[in-house]
Amino acid sequence: MSGAGTTGEAVLQARDVAKSYGNVQALKGVNFDVHRGQVTTLFGENGAGKSTLMKILSGVIRPSAGEILLDGRPVAFHSTTEARDLGISIIHQELSLAPNLSVRDNIFMGREITTATGVDYAEEERQTRALMEELEEEIDPLTPVEDLRLGQQQVVEIARALSVNARILIMDEPTSALSASEVEVLFKVIRDLKARGVSIVYISHHLEEALQITDHAVVLRDGTMTARAPRSEIDLEWIVRNMVGENFDLGSPPEGHAIGDVALKIDGLSVPDASATGRSAVDDLSLELRAGEIVCLYGLMGAGRTEMLECIAGRLPKSGGRVLLEGRELGRASIAERIARGLVLVPEDRQRDGLVQTMSVGENLSLASIGAFTRGLFTSRRRERELVETSIRDVTIKTDGGQAAIGSLSGGNQQKVVIGKMLATKPRVVMLDEPSRGIDIGAKAEVFRLLAEGAQRGLAVIYSTSEVGECLSIAHRIIVMRRGKISAEFGPDATKEQIMAASGEAVVA
């Protein structure tokens, strides 16, 4: 590993750590070093064992075998509190702040500074202010957390970890909800932390982003460590190769089929911004999508992609413009009517908007097409089973069958259920909002292959993404959105730099 001395030496080590749940081995003897004052990134697909390892290191669960060394001495923690007392803090992807409380109250939640007369708010406030100064964030300690931007909330989480003198900070997907400029702020904070000797364990699906900040890379696959190397020796291709175990390609635009007539036409569409009155999230936007065509919609968070897609799907009201499906205006048609006419949306957040957790895989798959297996008053179980089995086969969902609980599927397969549900309605136009969010690279490729096949059968496809790499895959056209408007349009031969510049990313960075 990199040189001896204080910086770079292994501060936390996992030795042959294994974890099994029943018969299933989540981790099979992993060795993992965290280097002092450096960032160690853990790469791996969903289910590779990243989160299990992080839970072990932060005291959430205990390993079934192996040991953990802190500063060279074996330690065993039985809870996150014990781990925290030893200087190990974890920041989860889902922030664990109380939105109704102020920054100060959140930072001292559960360990308030008390005097004989009660909580010493003045002292708490002073310390909070000092922490914010250290992190160079202008956040008032008395601001309610719900008034902060997501990136600032993340900073509050970091401040909270620092306030308990964390020496080792574990960050699980910290950038997944941040805009490019917020990511920059976070990276600056991480660099400051490194300079102060804080060691960071970083997990991210954004490979390129992680490469910018990391000093060491460790790759997990199927519960074993497949590779590790310092930053200087690796590149993106190395990570992907070790994660997937094979050469991997998100595909290219499908060819050899006829591009048909305009399937979806958006004419001067405006959608009001839900958070700020008077502003428009989508501003007088026009767009055409043809049958058999795949269009990629790229943009930063807040560019208006989700608002546009949800408005076309009927979820959000529009403030102006028209949406035409195969030449006919949709007007005020309900979501159900739009689905019946062949326009469907696969939403961004599959847990919140896509899946019904209390229902089985089959019931989820058939939810949007109940009408197709209802005869008169009653549903036909046989027809429903046929529909479900066809869907599972077509979308290649790995499951025990339609009866399986939705929670038993991996993230990628859950996403395929949401896609399969909408494809089962036999749509003409399918819109997918960030279809690759939170799924591993293998599942991503399968989702894109599905879309490409759909297009070859004449389906019009539009998908949004915030990863440039995904634009340059199956899309025939790449449309870049910025502040509610289309800022540029490219063919499949565009470069990443061009796309990022059009989105406004390059300006910020």
Next chain:
Amino acid sequence: MSNSNIGVIAMTDTGTIHKRTRGLFGNGFDLGRLLLEGRAFFALIAIIITFSMLSPFYFSTGNFLIMASHVAIFGLLAVGMMLVILTGGIDLSVGSTLGLAGVVAGFLMQGVTLEAFGVALYPPVWVVVILTCAVGALVGLVNGVLIAVFKVPAFVATLGLLYVARGVALLMTDGLTYNNLGGKPELGNTGFDWLGFNRVFDVPIGVLVLAAVALGASLLLNRTAFGRWVYSTGGNARAAELSGVPVKRVTVLVYVLSGICAAIAGLVLSSQLTSAGPTAGTTYELTAIAAVVIGGAALTGGRGNIRGTLLGAFVIGFLSDGLVIIGVSSYWQTVFTGAVIVLAVLLNSIQYSHRRPASAAKPKTSATQGSKA
């Protein structure tokens, strides 16, 4: 995070139970799971056995039928309540709706005097039944519209209707009770007591009404698109909406159905008593909720079935009647009923916290799933 910790422990526990019972009962048989999922059924058996030992009068067809006709009232309310709870709502107004329905039926049976025409109308019983159900549906409609369209929390909206419906019932009778619901042959409106007193093959009509309503609700839930919409609305309203489920319409309809169920219960009760008092059914909404919960439905919506709800109603009914038969004071009855409800909710939370780790058993999904969710 401690959650998943508990989950892991719970999971390994069932693992051991599984292994232990597999040898005894053959493959795939899990005693712990069976006891947990069939808890309402086993509780009912236990209640019947216990009271049969304590009282010689308990275990007889006659007594069972009497108890069943008591259960019918709660059962009818519980079926409607169940539909509402499946969507993740609650209907606190059913007890008052029951009282109002009884009073409306009583009012109609006394004859409606139209002073403008100088005539008194005596509607036949079937008209009374339909009009009463319409009143129940109206209460439900108001509930449903308040909740689905105006986004009033279900708890508050139905609490309001609880007061309004009860108040209207009191106003209509000035606090008094309609006593003579038998009707008169010369007016052609006899037969109201048929619902409460008559028997078909020795089974009280009220019980048959419950059976018919339960069967209808079961078909509705399991075999129609509407049923699937109800489950999906309760499981995840946002996902249901994006899948084309008319969530608002579904919400309004379940409250209307609940109101109709309450009205039917009101008819059966006032027929059993041959009188209709404005305070009938006070606090029955709580009994109905208890029956649904004992039957294993989740108050958060999306989980539950009619069979469980009926069992829940029978558990409560047979328990409280049994306590009366063996002469336990009514104060103790209240304590027992409360204890049963708490125990049921406790078991519910064990069952449902149990399911999530079942998926965590596969680390392929669990490890990332937990943090993604």
